[in-house]
Amino acid sequence: MITTDRHYVIVPNDYNEAGKASSDIKRFLKRLKLSWDLIKRVSVASYEAEINIVIHSIGGYADFKIDGDVIYLQFIDCGPGIPDIELAMQEGYSTATEENRINGFGAGMGLSNIKKAVDEMTLVSDINGTVLKMKFFIREEDKNVG
Amino acid sequence: MLVNDILDSRYQLLNDASTRSNEISGCYAGDLLSVVMKSAKTHNVLATVIANINTIAVAVLIDLPGIIFCEGNLPTAQMIRKADEEKIALISTKLNSVEVILDLSRRGIV
Numbered sequence: 001m002i003t004t005d006r007h008y009v010i011v012p013n014d015y016n017e018a019g020k021a022s023s024d025i026k027r028f029l030k031r032l033k034l035s036w037d038l039i040k041r042v043s044v045a046s047y048e049a050e051i052n053i054v055i056h057s058i059g060g061y062a063d064f065k066i067d068g069d070v071i072y073l074q075f076i077d078c079g080p081g082i083p084d085i086e087l088a089m090q091e092g093y094s095t096a097t098e099e100n101r102i103n104g105f106g107a108g109m110g111l112s113n114i115k116k117a118v119d120e121m122t123l124v125s126d127i128n129g130t131v132l133k134m135k136f137f138i139r140e141e142d143k144n145v146g
Numbered sequence: 147m148l149v150n151d152i153l154d155s156r157y158q159l160l161n162d163a164s165t166r167s168n169e170i171s172g173c174y175a176g177d178l179l180s181v182v183m184k185s186a187k188t189h190n191v192l193a194t195v196i197a198n199i200n201t202i203a204v205a206v207l208i209d210l211p212g213i214i215f216c217e218g219n220l221p222t223a224q225m226i227r228k229a230d231e232e233k234i235a236l237i238s239t240k241l242n243s244v245e246v247i248l249d250l251s252r253r254g255i256v
Contacts, residue, residue, distance in 0.1 A: 016224070019203030026207055036188065036209075043207040044183050051179075051200075104196035104204075107178035116184075 165235035168211035
């Protein structure tokens with residue numbers, strides 16, 4: 001049985017460090033020889049969540065856990081929260097700044113990319129912060145492929 | 147096809163020469179990284195104007211073998227180091243992304 005439990009700190013507005021957690025998660029999954037489809041889904045969801053914290057929050061954390069045949073990702077930030085989750089889930093809606101756009105962000109695709117990538121997710125937010133939990137199931141066809 | 151097939155007087159490789167042998171299959175052009183992540187396929191070479199470290203991060207995550215920085219945009223030394231570590235080819239051109247795609251298509255590369 002595969003198990004791991006890793007914790008990452010995500011620094012706000014630090015574009016140079018953005019993506020480090022996701023890269024580490026991807027490297028770990030690649031070593032497990034999981035299918036590319038699964039690795040890509042986890043990597044994309046993880047990167048989008050990580051970038052959201054870098055761009056929009058005052059900082060946060062990520063946890064990556066594998067327990068048996070389930071991959072768990074949890075991204076927590078300390079605010080200021082998403083005022084309207086339904087609106088934020090819509091493709092193209094973005095509150096990103098001009099600086100974010102210069103860095104290639106602000107497409108308004110982050111949460112919708114996450115939604116498409118995950119098997120299950122919950123998103124809870126208020127002014128004190130946002131908690132995004134994601135689950136990915138490792139199916140038989142995802143094993144010993146890569 | 148290989149990264150090396152792209153290179154000519156208009157396309158300059160900016161990092162480690164070993165990336166010339168990276169295999170490519172198709173091209174994707176885009177500047178919004180979330181859209182690139184959604185739509186680019188593994189082994190696509192990416193044509194973009196976004197020359198920052200996040201472009202490399204996206205290429206690493208979705209296994210892109212090379213990035214063509216269009217319209218004369220150039221990567222930083224930090225980006226070149228990261229791309230060398232990750233074995234991703236960095237190419238610069240004065241052409242814009244549409245001209246790149248038309249050119250690669252005309253030459254039978256994509």
